[in-house]
Amino acid sequence: MRLAKKIHNDEGVVLLAIDSELTSGIIRKLHNHGLDYVYIQDADTEDIVVKDIITSETRHKALQEIQTGFRSLIDPQAQKKNYPLIGRSFSGVVDSILNDISSDPEVMIMLLNINAKDQYLYHHSLNVCIYTLLLGKVHGYSTEELHVLGIGSLLHDIGKIKIPNSILSKPERLTDMEYEEIKLHTEYGYKMLKDEPGIPLLAAHCAYQHHERLNGSGYPRGIKEPEIHEYAKWIAIADSYDALTTSRVYRSALLPHQALEVLYAGYGTMYDKYMMEIFKSRVAIYPIGLTVILSNGLKGVVVHIHKSITQRPIIRILYNEAGERLDSPYDLDLLAHHSIVIAGVEGLNTHMHT
Structure with a gap:
């Protein structure tokens, strides 16, 4: 098998060019890099064009901005040096994503995990932002509303930078104490963002509430539907979907139709019915090339x-x-x-x- 679409790492460097032969050794290395799937050449399907939701340039620049911004938020020295550029850089990421998805009104939620992922948190944050903005655009939010929703979705998991990596990347089942520690990322995120200049206060609430569920089964407060902000409800769907369709150390990735089945188990009880219908109408359940x-x-x-x-x-x-x-x-x-x-x-x- 030969590669039909080049593979980049986080810095945008090409790891494998088009036409590279996929030996068992290379496949093993790609798997170790966190790749879930690759596109291969096939003479009978060479006319198929798989369009990306955002351009590779937008993705690489966004990942760099996210990495710098996230580190600034946890490092007081870097924060001092970068203030007030943090909010501005996140705004720039959201603007570039909105620009890309606005260029094609028919754009669908396709698989976003084709490139090597050495930093899960950065990729996950970007993917959730892309998915959420696409859903918000279909819903009909104004540009200003989309901007706040975009910042909130981009920073929804920022609190995880305070959780030990030994817990985040643990391949075995978490202990009760470790799970309680993971759940604290919602509170950490809220505290980090609520007084940050240049970051909308609503973004802090997105970090705080994205694991809350309509029936009160979520965390950190176990609040029910009327108390959960609608932005957090959108992010909850996008966050769950991206987590399910990405391979982790403790489980393999699900394909879109499998992930959708899992989400629909919480239809109306955990996730908003209207939002789920919009999501279903925009997700490529069986992606092109599958x-x-x-x-x-x-x-x-x-x-x-x-x-x-x-x-x-x-x-x-x-x-x-x-x-x-x-x-x-x-x-x-x-x-x-x-x-x-x-x-x-x-x-x-x-x-x-x-």
């Missing part, structure tokens, strides 16, 4: 997603019911064939065709 197995035994690759019904995409059929490669692949639109459904997905930590 290999799927159909209920009639045929196997192929997702080539197009219908925005109206995302669970019924167009599939490029590559294999017959016996698993034999077809000489002449063809496209099958599941929207026009209601009796056929996607029955399974080939592999999890695997490759995507393009």
